[in-house]
Structure formats: C-alpha cells, structure tokens
Amino acid sequence: MRVLVAMSGGVDSSVAAARLVAEGHEVTGVHLALNRNPELYRSGSRGCCSLEDSNDARRVADTLGIPFYVWDFSDRFHADVVEDFVAEYAAGRTPNPCLRCNEKIKFAAVLERGVALGFDAVATGHYARLGFAGEDAELYRAADAAKDQSYVLGVLTQAQLRRSLFPLYGTVKADVRAEAEALGLRVASKPDSHDICFIADGDTAGFLDRALGERPGEVVDAAGAVLGTHGGHHRFTVGQRKGLRLGVPAADGQPRYVLAISPVDNTVTVGPHEALAVSEITGIRPTWAVAEPRLGSWRGLVQVRAHGTPLPCGIEADAEGVRIALDEPAFGIAPGQAAVLYDGDLVVGAATIAGAR
Template identity: 65%
Template sequence: MTRPLRVVAAMSGGVDSAVAAARAKEAGHDVTGVHLALSRNPASYRTGARGCCTIEDANDARRAADVIGIPFYVWDLSDRFHEDVVEDFMGEYAAGRTPNPCLRCNEKIKFAAVLDRALALGFDAVATGHYARLRTGDDGLVELHRAIDGGKDQSYVLGVLDQAQLRHSLFPLGDTPKPEVRREAAARGLLVADKPDSHDICFVADGDNAGWLREKLGDRAPNQGGAIVDESGEVLGRHQGTYAFTIGQRKGLRLGRPAPDGRPRFVLDIEPVSGTVTVGPREHLAVDGLTGIRPRWCGTVPGTLDGPGVTVQLRAHGEEHRAVVRVTGEKSAQTVEIDLLDPAYGIAPGQAAVVYDGGRVVGSATISATRRAAVSAR
C-alpha cells in the first residue's frame, strides 16, 4: 500500500464521486469531502437526469459524506466557473466554434482551482469519480489510461491534464464497470446508488443549447440573423443567430424544401461575422486533416507519432481515428498537425482532439482548422 495521503474528494452528489470518496477512505487515506458550488443561482431540483450544481446535489453529497464518515465542506467556485467555463462557452459559440465545456471545467476548475486550493491547504491529492486509470511508466512519469469500462471511459475529458496535475490526482473507479459501482454504492448504504447520471451540459439544465445561448448572448452575439445557403451560394432560408448551429448539424435547419436529390442537408460551415451558414450533403463533411493549437501534454512533449496504436478521439464518446500526429513550434506556440487515416465527419473548430497511443492518453489540442477530404464524384 502506498503511504496514506490527505485527499480532497470532489463530491458532485452523484453515485460515482460518492463511491470514489468511500474507496479513497477505505484505502487508508485521510479524506475530506468537498462539493463544488458552481452555479450562481442553483435550482432547487434537477430536471430528470439533466443538469447539476443544484441544492439537491449538494444535499446528496453531504448525506453521502455522512454515511462514509468523512468531513464535508462546500467550496464556492461559481465566479471562477462562470468566467473560465460559461463565458468561454458563450464566446466560442459566438465565434462560430464548438467548445467542450467539460474539458474546460476539468482544466480550469477541478484540476486547477480545486487542486491549487487543496495543495495550499496541505492536501496531497484530489480524488474524483472519473472513469480513467493512472499508471507509473518506466520513465517514472504518471500515465493517464482509458478505463476498463469502455462505455463509461472519461479519459477524453481528462486529456487536458498535465504531469503536475496527474501526480496529484486519484481516479478510484477506473478499474470497475459502472454496474458494479452502483451495486457497491447500495451495499455501502449510499442513497445515491440509483440516482440517474447527469447528461449534456451541466449549466444548460433543459438541454436546449440554442435557446440558452440566445437568452444569454443577446446583443453580444456578432449577428442577430443571417442566411442559410447551399455550396453554390443560393439562399435556402434564414436563421436568428449562428450560435444555434454546429458543424455536422442536421436537425433544426427549417429549410422548408429538400435538396434536389432528396438527400438530407448538413451544416458544412459557419461564418459568424456575416452570419452565413452553409449546408450540403454529408459526404462533404469528411475531414482527413486537423490543425490543433494550445496543446496540453500529459507527459513528455512528443515529436511525431505514427505508430500502429496512435489514434485521435474527437468527441467525448466518439470513435477513435488512426492518425499521424506531428508537433511543431516552440513550447509557447506549439502547433499540432494531424493526418487522419480514417476520415471523420462533422468536426468543428473549437472541439478537442485527444491523442492516444494505445490506451494511453498522450495529450490534447484545440482544433483551429480542418482539412476537407477529397470527395469522389457520384
């Protein structure tokens, strides 16, 4: 057994973080439960399985801490969360990009603000209920690996963590399938054993991203409407704001008339300044190259990765794409060039490209540009 650590267990009020806290204590660590108050105006009750940061969640976390037998506190990080996650989310959509707020929250809140505060208070590590595994490599560096339960694996949203953060992290659930976690919670007497998982974006409780953005952005949006056009420039319809669209979107276009060949149309491009949204057939969404900026490496900065196990994942639960990855430039301005050996569809600037070597996470980068794959004539 490793030496006992002083551990902050980040407790969301869900089953995963509760069992993670219980396991950390059972492993002999000195554990303190902390619930993060991330909303400035928390709702009294969650809507189904959506949302988080509610009063109900805080109460569930407190009850779980009582059952486990650990101290419990609430840390108010709502201002930091609003600035680093919510404002970033709004700004990215307003600029025509598609952000992932879960990655940003892990980077800026859970493993930066929380970890920094924990270390300042004399704690050694932060434990969370994320499904991922940590190993120490032959070079002594801490490696981040996929979880045993592929359906729940969350290594993608942890791909922003660097070596210093990984050295102070614990993921007690990485080797356990989710059904076993629920059974263990019930056996431990945790009332959250059957609580539904949260889905979608936590601060958009009803799941209506477009409606939420329309309400929050208001006059801050670069345009209040524009044209929906086909690839020839023909106007097919109008919209109320580019922030309601993402690359690859099919539903909600409201064009009123089908394509000449009867096939569905998809969003191919978004130009936020002019407000133009371009649509076309799905095959024109194929991408075989990406450029990434602001990379975050879990360990040593790679040069070129082109082995048989090198893959890139472009969505939280998306498929892996075989790839060749090249890192160029100085540390302060590195660029990641990615050639996809398996074309991807519906990839937008702002999304994260997380690089894997087998099951190990190498790092991540924010997509700044895509290269469309050649489309053969029908």
C-alpha cells in the first residue's frame, strides 16, 4: 500500500511512519507548513509546525530511508482554521482549532492531494483504533485512555476514515518512546506539543486582541449588576475562573465563573459554580463517523472536551442537529466546542455545541 504519513516532527508520527515501513508499505513522509508569516515558522516553540519540527521530521525520514516533502497549506490553513478561530471567538464561542485542522487540513486537503498523487491512505500519529465491518470503517477509542484522541477525530467522515491509518492505536505512550529510542530516532524524548500552533507566544488573549481589537465592556452578575470591566468578550470562555479581575467580591466569598458571553452588548456574565450546571446540550451541523447516520432516539455517551469524561445521555438526532439529555448535570459547557457522540468505545459522530441549559 502507498501511504502518505503526516509527520509533525514529534515522536508519535515518527513511530507511526516507522511501523508502516516495517510492515512493508511504500511510505512517504510529508510535513505541513501552515504559517504564512515566516517569522511564525519558528524555533523553540511547543507547537506543532515550527522550523525545529520540520527539521526533526526530515531527520526521521532520512533515518527510515523514506522520501520526505514539505507541503505548503498555509493559505488554506489560514482560511479554514485561523480565520474560523477568530470568527468563533468574535461570536462569543470557543472553538477547537486542532479538531478543525483535522477536519479541514489533515484529512481533507492532505488526503485530497494524496489521493490525486496515487496514495492509498494517509496515516498520522493519533491515538485511536480503526476497524472495519465489511467496507465500513469504524473509529474506536485508543487502548491508552490517557492519550486517546478519538475526540479530535470525531468529525471525520466515512470517506476519510476509509483512507486513514492510525498505527499507534494499541500502544501506550511510554512504549512509543521506547520504540523510538530503539530505532535511534532523536525525537524519542521530545516533549509533546501543547500550544495552539499558530499562536507563537502562547498568548491567546493577545492574539485575539490583535485580530479583533480591544473592545472594553462590562462584567455583570446574573441580575445585571456591574461587577467590573473587561477589554473584550473574546478574552473569555464559559466556565473560566481565572483572569476575571472583579472589583466586587461575591457575598458568600466563593469564586465566580463565566456563565455566559454576549457579543451583541459585549457583556460577560459571571456567577457561582453551581450556575454552570447543564442538563441538556443542543448541537448543530452534525457529522457522522459511522456509515449510516444514527438518527432518531438512542442512548450513548457524549464527550465535550478533548480529555473530558464520557457522559451517559439520551440523544435525539436528525439531519439538522442533535439534542443531548445528560443523565447527570455537567459543568462549564462552552458553545463552539464539539460534542462527540459514542456508542461504548465506538465514535458515532459529532456536532458543534450551539447551546446548553
């Protein structure tokens, strides 16, 4: 099989490539250049598209004896991921750029080009298990629960999953590092990436200030009483506790959290933790990882954060969206995030959270 491996320069994608070579596949490595500004194609970061990362990926490819290329997807990345990120915050929502990158870049743009060049599949270093029932692909959680990344893959379609490979599905992280060490790969001890890759200094609020401009507004309580001011609602997300800078302490002395963000009047509403409790989630723009959309009423699990706890729930789904009734209240559900639906360990699909009550 001709396989294109998206090599970030980290240990996971490096070992994924090595395993495919060992299995006898015809492997080519590709590193994605995603920043249009060369100054952001940087050294010393903990993102996933720095100059350091590109060089690391190239060295791994040389060690494995496979062809290696750098593909420039910076314009498409800017339009589909960066501009989407800014627009979502401007609208008072909290997006997940890594999930959007998987959806729009790694398993859409890269796969599209790879298929056009004659490749059979695209492989990554994600921790998730891919199985098949006949010709239908089935995406499951990884064996290592601490590293499971099925959540950020939940937006993938059948067409994309059928041409995907996740060689690390049954491995724990410590074993991946040991395998890289045994292969003589210099990335064996390289730290995992955590930063949003297009925010070089890790200052998300500052990045959004530069993109949207400062827009002072009020911080209020549920009754509308003004408690303080802010420099822009885009600096906040539902459930946030730190950085509120309130001039008026709560009467009970307890911490306050962001309950709601209103971009129309540029206000941020805060209140006690118990006011964050949510029993129902509404999702829009559903996508289905399974071959047949799971419409109608059914019971399953929903995950609302990349490393969140799966929550038992009842689900009502149609072509327009999903309504999720949680068995037990959850806290800090932010509009704009993804609600990924599971049947046990099987990923069924995903929707964008539009509201919660």
